Amino acid sequence: MLVSINEVTKTYGMVVALDRVSFTLDKGEFVFLTGPSGSGKTTVVKLLLREILPTSGTIKIADWNLNSLKSNEVPLLRRKIGVVFQDFKLLSDRTVFENVALGLAVHGKVDTEGLKRIREVIELVGLSSRSDLFPAQLAGGELQRVCLARAIVGKPDILIADEPTGNLDVTTSWQIVKLIRKIHKSGTTVLMVTHNVDIVNSFSERVILLKGGKLIRDQKHGKYEF
Amino acid sequence: MNSKSEEKQTGSSTIGLLERVRRTPYQSFVATLTVALTLFVIGAIGAFSLGSVIVLNFFETRPQVVGFYKPEIVPTTAQIDGLKSRLMQTGKVLNIQYISKEQALDIYKAPFKDDQILLELATAKMLPATIKVSAVDPRYLADVSELLKSEQGIYLVDFQKDIVNALTRWTDAIRQVGIGVIAVCGLIAFVMIFVVVSFKLVFKKDEVEIINLIGGGRWYIYKPFFQEAVFYGFIGAIIGWLADVLVLLYATPFLVWFLSGIPILPIPWFFYVGLFTAQVFIGLGICTVATWVAIRRYLAR
Numbered sequence: 001m002l003v004s005i006n007e008v009t010k011t012y013g014m015v016v017a018l019d020r021v022s023f024t025l026d027k028g029e030f031v032f033l034t035g036p037s038g039s040g041k042t043t044v045v046k047l048l049l050r051e052i053l054p055t056s057g058t059i060k061i062a063d064w065n066l067n068s069l070k071s072n073e074v075p076l077l078r079r080k081i082g083v084v085f086q087d088f089k090l091l092s093d094r095t096v097f098e099n100v101a102l103g104l105a106v107h108g109k110v111d112t113e114g115l116k117r118i119r120e121v122i123e124l125v126g127l128s129s130r131s132d133l134f135p136a137q138l139a140g141g142e143l144q145r146v147c148l149a150r151a152i153v154g155k156p157d158i159l160i161a162d163e164p165t166g167n168l169d170v171t172t173s174w175q176i177v178k179l180i181r182k183i184h185k186s187g188t189t190v191l192m193v194t195h196n197v198d199i200v201n202s203f204s205e206r207v208i209l210l211k212g213g214k215l216i217r218d219q220k221h222g223k224y225e226f
Numbered sequence: 227m228n229s230k231s232e233e234k235q236t237g238s239s240t241i242g243l244l245e246r247v248r249r250t251p252y253q254s255f256v257a258t259l260t261v262a263l264t265l266f267v268i269g270a271i272g273a274f275s276l277g278s279v280i281v282l283n284f285f286e287t288r289p290q291v292v293g294f295y296k297p298e299i300v301p302t303t304a305q306i307d308g309l310k311s312r313l314m315q316t317g318k319v320l321n322i323q324y325i326s327k328e329q330a331l332d333i334y335k336a337p338f339k340d341d342q343i344l345l346e347l348a349t350a351k352m353l354p355a356t357i358k359v360s361a362v363d364p365r366y367l368a369d370v371s372e373l374l375k376s377e378q379g380i381y382l383v384d385f386q387k388d389i390v391n392a393l394t395r396w397t398d399a400i401r402q403v404g405i406g407v408i409a410v411c412g413l414i415a416f417v418m419i420f421v422v423v424s425f426k427l428v429f430k431k432d433e434v435e436i437i438n439l440i441g442g443g444r445w446y447i448y449k450p451f452f453q454e455a456v457f458y459g460f461i462g463a464i465i466g467w468l469a470d471v472l473v474l475l476y477a478t479p480f481l482v483w484f485l486s487g488i489p490i491l492p493i494p495w496f497f498y499v500g501l502f503t504a505q506v507f508i509g510l511g512i513c514t515v516a517t518w519v520a521i522r523r524y525l526a527r
Contacts, residue, residue, distance in 0.1 A: 049439065078441035089436045093249065106442040150440065 002027045002158060002189055003048070008057030010043050010213075017043040019213040020057070025158070025191060030184045032200045033193045034224045035210035041193045044210075045162045048191075049081060050074050062157060079107055082151030082188075084180075086163035088143045090135045096122065096146050097131040103150035121149040125179060141172035148179060158189040165196055173199065200224035243453045250426070254458070257422045261462025261513060262469070264415040265505045269470035271404035273501065278397040280490050290367055291385035293374035295355040300327065301379055306357070309377055313359060316373065318366035323358045330356065412512060419458060419516035423451055427524045448521050455517035459509035466509070467502045 003025035010018040018040045025031055035041055046052045047059055050066050059066040064077050082103070090099050100122055104114050122131050125145040135143055144164055151159055161180055165173035177192075177199055184190045194200060200207060200223065207222030208215065247254045295301055301309075306324050313319045325333070330353040335345055357374070361367050367385050374383045427434070437447050474493060482491050 051439075072443070075438075075441045075443040075446075078439065081441075083439065089432075089439065091433050091436060102437065102442075103440055106437065106440055106446055154441075 001025070002029075002062060003191075004058075004060040005044070005047070006058045006060075008047065008054045008059060010040075010047065010052065011055045016213050018047075018054075018210075021210070021213070021215045022057075023208055023215065023218055025189060027157075027189055028187060029206060030181070030190045030203075031192070031206045031208060032203075032222075032224070033191055033208050033210065034195055034200055035216075036195060038212075039210040040213040041195075041210055042162065043213075045083075045160055045193055048160060049083065050077055075106070079154060080157045082154065082156035082159040084144070084147050084151050084159070084161040084164045086166040088135070088147045088167075090143060090146055090150075092135050095132050095134055096127055096138070096149075099135070099146050100131075100149045100153055103153040107154050118153060121153045124152075124182075125149045139172075140168050141175060144168060144172075144176050145179065148176070148183070152183055152188065156188070158191060159183060161190065161192045161194075163193055163195070165194065165199065195224075197224045243450070243457060246450060246454060247457060253422050253425070254454070257419055257458045258461050258465070260415050260418040261458050261509050262465035264411040264512070265463050265466030265509050266469040267411045268408050268508060269466055269501055269505055270473065271401075271408055272504065273470065273474065273497075275397075275401055275404065276497075277490060278400070281485065282393060282397060284490075290361055291359045291370045291374060291383060293357045293359070293377065293380040294382040294384070295357075295379050296381045297352060297354045299355070299379045301355060305379070309357065313370065313373060316366075316369065318361055318363070318369055319359055320362045321360040325356045325358065327351070327353050327355050330354070412508075415462075415512050416516045419455060419513050420520045423455065423517045423520035424524065426451065426454075427520060451517050451521060452514060455513035456510060459511075459513035460506060462513075463502070463505040463509035467498075467505050470501060470505075471498060 001024050005024070006022050008018055008021050009016070021040070021044070033041055033044060043052070047054055047066070048061065050069060053067065061077065062080065064073070064080075066077070069077060091102065094102065097118065101110055101114075101118050104110055104118060110118070119128075122128055125148055127142060127145055127149065130138065130142065135146070138146070144167075148161075148164070151161075159180070164176050164180065168176060173196065180190060180192060181203075204221040207217070207219050207224060209217040209222070209224070310322050310324075313322055327350040331348060331350040334348055334353060338345055338348075357380075359370050359374070361370055371383050371385050374380055434447055478491065478493075485491065
């Protein structure tokens with residue numbers, strides 16, 4: 001078991017963002033975390049990244065107990081998690097290569113092996129010819145590819161894609177999804193957060209459905225439907 | 227083929243120090259210049275203070291009080307020894323030198339050894355025997371002077387109290403002003419680096435947040451700011467030191483004339499090495515502490 005969320009509740013004042021949610025993720029799984037806006041999907045991602053702590057319940061990722069994690073251990077945890085953000089979160093003053101390298105640089109020195117790895121992932125996401133360009137010179141789909149490359153360059157235990165297609169057109173969205181599938185097939189555990197019905201329903205993968213902070217359904221080969 | 231970005235990879239950072247400095251040229255220029263100016267002023271005032279100590283020490287260790295015996299009197303050895311003993315017993319005297327009439331004549335003749343007429347005119351009889359006394363501290367000059375005046379046979383006492391006092395007053399005043407100027411310059415440099423780093427932290431708020439999210443540790447995130455601080459401090463120290471050296475070299479001919487007789491010039495090489503070392507340490511100290519304070523303030527928000 002790679003991820004374990006057990007009876008997790010998160011409240012913001014009087015607002016209940018998550019209400020006693022429990023699920024686990026096994027190594028190598030591909031899971032869609034779905035639900036309408038305000039269902040608590042982003043709260044789950046923030047909890048997994050240890051941006052916030054649960055009000056109650058426990059969260060474990062591999063050997064890490066996130067409830068008792070010390071602040072100086074948080075970066076170590078995050079290096080085990082690759083994250084793709086809806087708004088890309090790329091550094092505007094760094095080139096594609098430098099942005100991707102950042103994902104590896106936080107692990108330590110970018111040595112010869114590291115440079116080789118960076119080249120590999122840039123090629124994997126199809127941006128070899130654009131590695132010297134800055135984010136402002138790229139299209140939306142390309143920006144998401146850079147974000148994806150940065151997320152996987154450090155060979156994380158799990159890839160969390162938080163609404164990776166939220167800012168993209170249909171065609172580009174599918175390209176990104178295919179890329180994420182390709183990364184999953186190479187052995188990476190993927191938790192894809194999305195409310196895109198077409199994408200979820202096109203694959204026969206596990207679907208966890210949240211609504212109003214509660215876990216409504218967790219199906220091995222699920223669909224996005226209420 | 228490697229990309230340009232790939233070629234720029236250095237260490238664990240994705241952008242090298244010089245590249246970061248180059249991307250914010252005006253901030254870097256102002257920060258470095260402010261540190262350089264501060265260190266130049268500190269170096270100049272430090273050099274002046276050290277020089278003034280040597281000059282004062284020179285004056286203070288010269289015979290400062292001279293007692294002249296009446297020309298017709300030749301004090302006996304017992305009288306001289308008695309006077310020396312009384313002077314030493316005060317605990318205020320550093321050194322005593324008795325110059326007999328004959329020694330005075332030799333001293334007088336030395337500069338005129340080629341002028342036969344002058345040499346023939348001068349005799350030991352017309353010159354007074356003198357006793358020259360150095361005090362352990364210029365403050366005791368008046369006491370030593372009073373003691374000599376009370377000695378039988380001494381008709382005139384001369385001492386450099388006014389010169390030393392004036393010199394002490396001037397150097398003390400300049401040192402105090404110097405300390406004030408150093409404090410103000412140091413504060414300006416500190417605030418300048420603090421503002422530059424704070425500005426960069428705010429400017430790079432998103433970057434800090436992103437690196438934090440993808441697993442960058444605190445040191446990884448803030449190391450570049452410290453690296454820049456070290457850059458400003460070190461380059462500032464080099465510029466400040468070079469400016470000090472140039473000013474000292476330019477002023478050397480004047481100083482040689484002005485301080486003739488005082489063994490202070492030429493300035494030894496280890497002074498320049500010491501000055502540079504001190505400036506580097508002070509520069510790095512100001513810049514790293516200012517950076518640390520700026521980061522602490524940023525994190526506390």
